[in-house]
Each structure stands twice: as C-alpha cells, then as structure tokens.
Amino acid sequence: MPIFQPELETLPRPELERLQGERLRERFGVELEALAEQPFRMKSDLRDAYPFGLLQVPLEECVRIHASSGTRGKATIVAYTRADLAAWADCCARALAAAGAGPGTIVHNAYGYGLFTGGLGLHYGAERLGCTVVPVSGGNTPRQAQLLEDLGAEILCCTPSYALAIADHVPDPGRLELRAGLFGAEPWTEGLREAIESALGLAALDIYGLSEVMGPGVSAECAEARDGAHVNEDHFLVEVVDPQSGEPLPDGEAGELVCTTLTKEALPLLRYRTGDLASLTREPCACGRTFARMSRVLGRTDDMLIIRGVNVFPSEIERALLATPELEPHYQLVVERPGHLDELTVQVEGAADADAVRRRLHSVLGLTARVEVVPAGHVPRSEGKALRVVDRRST
Ligand SMILES: [Zn+2]
Missing domain, CATH: 3.40.50.12780 (ANL, N-terminal domain)
Structure with a gap:
C-alpha cells in the first residue's frame, strides 16, 4: 500500500x-x-x-x-x-x-x-x-x-x-x-x-x-x-x-x-x-x-475505577464482557455509593444469563458487580464519545 x-x-x-x-x-x-x-x-x-x-x-x-x-x-x-x-x-x-x-x-x-x-x-x-x-x-x-x-x-x-x-x-x-x-x-x-x-x-x-x-x-x-x-x-x-x-x-x-x-x-x-x-x-x-x-x-490514568478496593479499568470489563459470545458490545457501567460501599452495576445487551456474567467478572477481575443483561437497544447509543461509565458517587 x-x-x-x-x-x-x-x-x-x-x-x-x-x-x-x-x-x-x-x-x-x-x-x-x-x-x-x-x-x-x-x-x-x-x-x-x-x-x-x-x-x-x-x-x-x-x-x-x-x-x-x-x-x-x-x-x-x-x-x-x-x-x-x-x-x-x-x-x-x-x-x-x-x-x-x-x-x-x-x-x-x-x-x-x-x-x-x-x-x-x-x-x-x-x-x-x-x-x-x-x-x-x-x-x-x-x-x-x-x-x-x-x-x-x-x-x-x-x-x-x-x-x-x-x-x-x-x-x-x-x-x-x-x-x-x-x-x-x-x-x-x-x-x-x-x-x-x-x-x-x-x-x-x-x-x-x-x-x-x-x-x-x-x-x-x-x-x-x-x-x-x-x-x-x-x-x-x-x-x-x-x-x-x-x-x-x-x-x-x-x-x-x-x-x-x-x-x-x-x-x-x-x-x-x-x-x-x-x-x-x-x-x-x-x-x-x-x-x-x-x-x-x-x-x-484518571479513569481507573476503584470498586471496593479493586482497581479496574473500563476496558478490562469490556474485554471480559466481549469474551462471552451471547453478549453484544453495548454496555454501560454505573457506579453508586448508596451507603458506605461502592456498588457497580454493569448493564450489557445480549441474551446471556446475568448470574453467569457476574461470576465471570468476579473470577476474571476479582470484581463484585450487579449485572443486568438487557435486550438490544436498551443501552444508550453515543453520537461521539461513548459514555461508558456513569459515576454517581460524587453527586
Ligand atoms: Zn506498519
């Protein structure tokens, strides 16, 4: 070329x-x-x-x-x-x-x-x-x-x-x-x-x-x-x-x-x-x-998430999600702190069993997360840079 x-x-x-x-x-x-x-x-x-x-x-x-x-x-x-x-x-x-x-x-x-x-x-x-x-x-x-x-x-x-x-x-x-x-x-x-x-x-x-x-x-x-x-x-x-x-x-x-x-x-x-x-x-x-x-x-360096003491980058979560063939590459990570502990919710499109995805994230990344597997089209689409992480801890 x-x-x-x-x-x-x-x-x-x-x-x-x-x-x-x-x-x-x-x-x-x-x-x-x-x-x-x-x-x-x-x-x-x-x-x-x-x-x-x-x-x-x-x-x-x-x-x-x-x-x-x-x-x-x-x-x-x-x-x-x-x-x-x-x-x-x-x-x-x-x-x-x-x-x-x-x-x-x-x-x-x-x-x-x-x-x-x-x-x-x-x-x-x-x-x-x-x-x-x-x-x-x-x-x-x-x-x-x-x-x-x-x-x-x-x-x-x-x-x-x-x-x-x-x-x-x-x-x-x-x-x-x-x-x-x-x-x-x-x-x-x-x-x-x-x-x-x-x-x-x-x-x-x-x-x-x-x-x-x-x-x-x-x-x-x-x-x-x-x-x-x-x-x-x-x-x-x-x-x-x-x-x-x-x-x-x-x-x-x-x-x-x-x-x-x-x-x-x-x-x-x-x-x-x-x-x-x-x-x-x-x-x-x-x-x-x-x-x-x-x-x-x-x-x-500034988008590393620290969830209950575990350091994790959104790209690592993406890699783990996409290794599951039943999941689609549309996902969003929501971090909240309802009490004293951080809670991560992973919302991802596809047809996989949410509990299996949760176990996989735990075994691969040591991460404790709630997983919601949602139908196609439910994760908001970006028209530019994707909003992969919604951090509600500071608000
Ligand atoms: Zn080259």
Whole structure:
C-alpha cells in the first residue's frame, strides 16, 4: 500500500533519531540525552494558563482554535499556526494512506466537527491526500447509514462506539463499499475491533491523538500489520513512564504515554503527560514504516475505577464482557455509593444469563458487580464519545 511521505515515514532509525535530536534542540534547547531530566507538563498547566497563556506566538499568527471537551473540568484551549495545520493535515493524510485511502477515495467523516479536533483534523487530512470527503459530522445515525450506502464511501472515520451505533442501522454490510475505518478518541479493545469488523465488513484501524498535542493523527495503525499505531516520530517524540514514579520504562512495558512536540509553533509542549496508558515497540513492521508503534490505549490514568478496593479499568470489563459470545458490545457501567460501599452495576445487551456474567467478572477481575443483561437497544447509543461509565458517587 502506498506510503504518503515515504522519505520521512521510512527513515532509517539512526537518521530519524538525529532529526528528532536536532528539532528538540531547536525548539526547547534540550539535548536528546538530557530529555529524561526535564520536568513534565500536565493538563493542569494548560488549565492554569487558560485560555492563551502558553501560546509561544502572538495570537494573530494563529489561524485556528480547538478545545478539549472539558468533561473532567474546565476545557483546555489549543491554537494552531498555518504551519501547525499543515503538519497536522500531513499526519492525518499519512493515517488515511496507511488505511488504504488515496486520491479519489470517498471518506465518510462522522467525527464531530467543531471545537473537538476529530472532525476537522481528519477532514483536512483527507483533502490533503486528495480524497473526496463527506463531512457528515456526528448525529442523525439512520442518515449516516443511508449516506454510506448511497455515496459508496470506502473509508469511515468516527469513534469505535459510534461505528457500532451506525452498524445498528446497516441491515446488510454487503451493500456498502467500506474497506477500512479509522477509529479513535476513546479506548477500545480487540473484542470491539472484531465486533465492528463483522458488523460493517471493513478493517477497523486504531488512530490516536489528543487535542493538547495536536488532535487525531499523532499515531495510526497500518492496514498491513494492524498491530499498533505508528507514531509520527518526526513530529512527536514519545516516551512511556511509570505513572507513579515518572521514571522512563523500556519498550514493551505499559505505562503513561509522554509526548514532546517537535515541530509545533503555537503550542509546543515538552514532555506532556497524556494520561493515556500504552506501551511502545520499535520492532520493524511489515508495512516498511520505521516509526515506533504504540499499543492500544489500555486505559487512562484518571479513569481507573476503584470498586471496593479493586482497581479496574473500563476496558478490562469490556474485554471480559466481549469474551462471552451471547453478549453484544453495548454496555454501560454505573457506579453508586448508596451507603458506605461502592456498588457497580454493569448493564450489557445480549441474551446471556446475568448470574453467569457476574461470576465471570468476579473470577476474571476479582470484581463484585450487579449485572443486568438487557435486550438490544436498551443501552444508550453515543453520537461521539461513548459514555461508558456513569459515576454517581460524587453527586
Ligand atoms: Zn506498519
């Protein structure tokens, strides 16, 4: 499959590391060898500097503003110069090419347009590659399915949970032209990948990013390997650190992803703690790209649930649920504290025996939960990021 910028994406690693070293020195005056001694940047730094305190260029040189959703507090504002937007479009064009898109490919973009980076990020990447973009944004799910069929889109871009919601309205995936999907903006599992692939008849690929660092396209999977997302290492230097101690971890070990932007002008960040848990590998890939690959996001440092002293990530519950063939990949976790003890209710669609599911969660995760198996359509569908966890403890 053609690579969008092979001169960069297949750079031999010693040359790539030399380029990273140069850019790090230029941007931050820091030597590569001394990176691990630098302090971290956190989301709270961006919040404290709200809205424009961390900008490194005059505001009038910025041509675009985006913001994080602010679901965990005040939104963070990010800004882009013209060059930042060009680099972002390149990164998203690389991701689309890695999924098999090229000039003329019809791309159905159901990520939300607006302050959220998903919609416009993929939109300009698709145009950069020469694709024909259908800028549907989220919402009106039956129409999404109809447009997919009528316009013959080959690539679908949206959150994995929204892909499933669209699939509810696709009676026969054989009538669609879809070949691949770029799914991201929320953690998901291999089980969900299989469910989406069979429901929509496409190859489901992971795309990763966050607004503070750029938006979607920090990394993306290739169709050849579908085994970890290639990080655009000419633009981003990534590390994995122990979330508690902050010490760097070796390749293959899961920890918190830390990201340094190497080319950004408006909002460069040195050692930004993403809050996303993942691991890295620099093993060669079948596709020929030399960029390191990151695993799926295994969870977020701040969405770990502690239920009666047991630490558990929603993605672990998802994995356990999807291992039961009678269950559907639609679920919601409700956490309450009616008395002194936390109570977790797992609501999941399907036809399995609730007691068997409860025992399975207990044996696999050590988790005590109430399980409600409900008929298809009873769990609320998302039109963007899924609301997997409803935490009623703080209200
Ligand atoms: Zn690859």
